[in-house]
Amino acid sequence: MKFKKKLLVSFMKRLKKKKHLTRKKAFVYLAVGILSINVLALVVNALGKVFSRKTLIPALSMVIVAGAFYFVYNLNDDLGSYNLMKTENGAKRIAMGMTEKYFGEDALEQFEVKEPGEMTVTFGAAADNESLTPASTFIEGMKPYFIRVNRQMNCVTVYTYDENGMYTIPVKAMTCSVGIGGETPLGTFTTSDRHEWCYMVDGTWGMYAVRIDGAIMFHSVPFYSKDEGDLEWEQFNKLGEEASLGCVRLAVADVKWIYDNCPQGTGVEIYDDTNPGPLGKPDTIKTTAEYTWDPTDVENPENPWNSFAPSLTGVESKIVKAGEPVDIMEGVKAYDSCGNDISGKITVETDLDLTSGGEYTVTYSVTDVLGRTASQSATIVVLKANESSNLFFSFTDKNKF
Numbered sequence: 001m002k003f004k005k006k007l008l009v010s011f012m013k014r015l016k017k018k019k020h021l022t023r024k025k026a027f028v029y030l031a032v033g034i035l036s037i038n039v040l041a042l043v044v045n046a047l048g049k050v051f052s053r054k055t056l057i058p059a060l061s062m063v064i065v066a067g068a069f070y071f072v073y074n075l076n077d078d079l080g081s082y083n084l085m086k087t088e089n090g091a092k093r094i095a096m097g098m099t100e101k102y103f104g105e106d107a108l109e110q111f112e113v114k115e116p117g118e119m120t121v122t123f124g125a126a127a128d129n130e131s132l133t134p135a136s137t138f139i140e141g142m143k144p145y146f147i148r149v150n151r152q153m154n155c156v157t158v159y160t161y162d163e164n165g166m167y168t169i170p171v172k173a174m175t176c177s178v179g180i181g182g183e184t185p186l187g188t189f190t191t192s193d194r195h196e197w198c199y200m201v202d203g204t205w206g207m208y209a210v211r212i213d214g215a216i217m218f219h220s221v222p223f224y225s226k227d228e229g230d231l232e233w234e235q236f237n238k239l240g241e242e243a244s245l246g247c248v249r250l251a252v253a254d255v256k257w258i259y260d261n262c263p264q265g266t267g268v269e270i271y272d273d274t275n276p277g278p279l280g281k282p283d284t285i286k287t288t289a290e291y292t293w294d295p296t297d298v299e300n301p302e303n304p305w306n307s308f309a310p311s312l313t314g315v316e317s318k319i320v321k322a323g324e325p326v327d328i329m330e331g332v333k334a335y336d337s338c339g340n341d342i343s344g345k346i347t348v349e350t351d352l353d354l355t356s357g358g359e360y361t362v363t364y365s366v367t368d369v370l371g372r373t374a375s376q377s378a379t380i381v382v383l384k385a386n387e388s389s390n391l392f393f394s395f396t397d398k399n400k401f
Contacts, residue, residue, distance in 0.1 A: 142165060143262070143263060143265055143266045143267065144160060144161075144261070144262070144263070145159065145160055145167075145171065145261065145262050145266055146158070146159045146160075146161075146167035146266065146267045146268075146269070147159075147258070147267070147268045147269070148268075148269045148271065148277065149176065149178070149184075149248055149269070149271070150271060150272070150273050150275075150277055151178045151182075151186065151270055151271065151272050152272040152273060152274065153273065153274070153275075153276040153277075153281055154175060154177055154178055154239075154240050154241055154242065154281075155173060155174070155175060155176065155277055155280075155281040156173065156174040156176050156248065156254070157170055157172070157174075157277035157278065157279055158170070158171045158172045158173075158174075158258075158262070159171060167267075170278045170279050172257065172279070173276075173281065173282050174250055174251070174257075174282065175239050175250075175251075175281055175282050175283075175284050176239065176240075176248050176250050176254075177221075177235075177238055177239050177240070177241060177242060177243035177244050177248075177249040178242055178244060178246075178249075178270075179242065179244050179245060179246035179247070180242045180243065180244065180245070181242070183244070183245060183246035184216065184244070184246050184247070184248065184270060185213070185216060185270060186271060186272065187213075187269075188267065188268070188269045188270075189212050189216075189267075189268045189270070190265050190266065190267055190268065191210050191211060191212060191218075191263075191264055191265065191266045191268060192211045192264060192265075193211050193264070194208070194211065194264070196208060196259075197209075197226050198219060200219075200222060201215070201245065202222075202245065204222035204223060204232065205222065205224075205225060205226045206219030206220050206221075206222055206223070206247070206249075207219065207220040207223070207228070207252060207255065208220060208252070208255045208256045208258070208259035209255075210255070210258055210259055210262070212248070212268050212270075213268075215246065215247075216246055216247055216248070217247045217248070218247070218248045218250060218258055218259075219247055219248075219249065219250070219255060220249065220250060220251070220252045220255050220294065221235050221236040221239065221249050221250075221251070221252075221294065222235060228293060228294070228300055228302070228303070229291075229292055229293050229302070230292060231287075231293055231294050233288065233289060233292050235249075236251070236287055237287065239251060239284045240281070240284050248270075251284070251294060251296040252294040252296050252297040253294075253297065253298065254296070256299075282369070283369050284369060285338055285340065285368065285369040285370060286338060286340050287305075287338050288338065288339070291304045293305055295338055296369075296370065298370065305337060305370075308337040308338065309337055309373075310334060310336050310337055310342070310367070310368045310372055310373065310374040311334070311335050311374055312332065312333070312334050312364055312366060312374050312375075312376045313332070313334075313335075314330075314331035314332040314333050315332055315364055315376045315377070315378050316331070316378055317378045317379040318378070318380050318381070319380075319381045319383065320380060320382055320383070321382070321385070322354060322355060322356065322357055322382050322383060322384055323355065323385075325354070326354060326380065328348065328350070328352070328380070329346070329348070332364060334346050334364075334366040334374065336368035336369065336370070336372075337368055337370050337372055342366060342368060345366050345367065345368075346364055346365070346366050347364075347365050348362060348363070348364055348365075349362075349363045349365070350362040350363065350380075352380055352382075353382070356382065357382050357383055358381075358382055359379060359380075359381050359382075360379070360380045360381075360382065361377055361378075361379055361380075362378050362379075362380055363375060363376070363377045364377070364378075
């Protein structure tokens with residue numbers, strides 16, 4: 001009410017200063033003024049129901065948690081628990097190349113301010129991000145990640161910072177291809193501009209390009225044209241060894257992670273070492289000319305590799321005699337989603353006891369680089385010394401053995 005009264009008094013003073021003002025015009029001016037004041041009051045009251053007086057400034061300035069923008073609301077005290085509200089247009093870049101969408105829908109629940117300038121984040125279930133370990137604290141002015149590129153081993157390791165503000169916590173490792181013959185420069189840099197598609201000096205195209213320094217960028221393995229289905233598949237199969245003209249090439253899934261999660265100004269160190277990094281050097285998947293798509297580009301529904309999965313062959317049930325050796329891996333092979341032999345990754349689960357008669361299940365499983373899994377089981381019958389295999393064939397489906 002005091003606010004309305006002050007506005008009316010100010011309005012009346014302005015009216016008195018106007019010369020040649022008729023009563024009719026004065027009445028119109030007064031009516032319009034009163035209406036405007038009431039509308040303004042309604043707007044202020046509505047805003048007051050959404051934000052407390054203390055929340056307006058933080059909401060306008062926003063906060064950044066792990067490279068994502070969030071508005072603050074339900075702010076009660078300088079210290080204590082806060083709720084977060086995502087900005088609109090979550091999947092779009094909103095400033096400096098940073099993306100708001102990071103943790104998945106409703107994954108980031110709240111953060112708590114324990115000390116000025118420091119916020120402890122509580123995470124909910126983050127689908128498809130189980131392997132990530134985002135920063136547990138937000139320290140004002142720090143970027144969420146620091147990227148180290150081991151040029152000698154063609155391996156990239158992403159770090160987040162610890163409670164002391166040091167980038168000591170490894171988060172993610174990626175296999176890359178650096179420049180042939182030392183064309184990728186050593187040193188420490190900060191990222192700048194980024195492009196979903198970038199035209200390269202040799203006439204090819206790279207996806208999710210993030211500039212490291214000058215002409216040196218993180219980007220995908222090149223495409224012959226601006227088309228996700230026109231991959232230089234032979235170059236893709238060189239990931240893990242020197243292959244580029246100086247840039248750091250990565251699989252689409254890996255470079256998109258950098259593009260989405262490492263904002264402009266992220267630190268990058270390029271160095272040489274025989275140790276690939278604390279998380280090791282991840283395996284890669286090899287593709288073929290059959291489908292010239294990056295098989296890691298799983299987010300693209302048109303990618304034909306999305307319809308393939310690993311497979312197991314040679315899994316067969318057997319009948320053996322107790323005490324006799326048996327090789328349960330004999331003839332068993334595994335292939336990844338692109339048809340590469342990954343038999344060395346097969347895991348076996350069984351309670352097989354060759355010293356005791358009975359029927360046992362052997363389960364073979366394999367997971368490829370794309371995270372897809374195949375599993376198949378077989379039965380091994382162990383006969384006691386005085387038992388005959390004919391007993392089992394009499395009541396067992398012949399196709400099982």
